[in-house]
Amino acid sequence: MNYDKNNIFAKILRKEIPCKKIYENDHVLAFHDINPQKKIHVLVIPKGEFTDFDDFTKRATEIEMKEFLKGVSHVSGLLGLEKKGYRVLSNIGQDGGQEVPHLHFHLFGGERVGKMVEK
Ligand code: 5GP
Numbered sequence: 001m002n003y004d005k006n007n008i009f010a011k012i013l014r015k016e017i018p019c020k021k022i023y024e025n026d027h028v029l030a031f032h033d034i035n036p037q038k039k040i041h042v043l044v045i046p047k048g049e050f051t052d053f054d055d056f057t058k059r060a061t062e063i064e065m066k067e068f069l070k071g072v073s074h075v076s077g078l079l080g081l082e083k084k085g086y087r088v089l090s091n092i093g094q095d096g097g098q099e100v101p102h103l104h105f106h107l108f109g110g111e112r113v114g115k116m117v118e119k
Contacts, residue, residue: 001093001101003049009102013047023078027064028071039110040079040086044072050103052092072105081109 004010011017012031019031022042033041046068050056056065076082086109091098 001051001055003051003055004101005049007100007102009043009045009100009104010049013045013102023071023075025067025071027067028075030071030075033106038108038113040081040108042075042079042107043104044068044075044107045102045104046071051101052096052098052103053090054092056103072107076107076109079107079109081107085109087113 008017012019013029019029021029021031023030027047028044029047030042030044033043046056046060046064048056048060048064050060056068060068072088076086076088086107089106089108090096090104091106
């Protein structure tokens with residue numbers, strides 16, 4: 001799938017629409033999900049134009065990959081999530097239930113996250 005420059009996270013990255021920012025560096029942006037599913041529900045996105053994790057693993061440079069994973073880990077640390085545990089999740093495409101076509105990792109925590117997937 002071609003990257004859609006008008007997706008909502010691209011607009012957030014361009015600062016055309018606001019977000020509740022937690023962390024930003026040259027490679028990643030982290031912000032609170034607008035519709036939190038758990039006490040803590042944060043999204044971490046790379047700044048590069050990648051539609052999903054599959055696209056990212058095929059096209060990202062080693063630096064982009066390293067910096068994205070380091071960014072996710074840094075944000076979980078900022079939120080203190082490692083103490084009691086948390087869940088990282090990334091939806092990919094139609095069957096994955098992805099709504100926004102810009103790669104994002106969800107971080108869920110602050111309480112028991114619950115069962116892994118619907119049956
Ligand atoms: P997906 O289903 O693509 O994995 O998840 C998209 C997530 O983006 C959803 O959890 C949804 O609540 C969140 N979201 C959608 N639009 C916005 C927005 O404008 N701002 C923020 N902060 N989150 C959004």
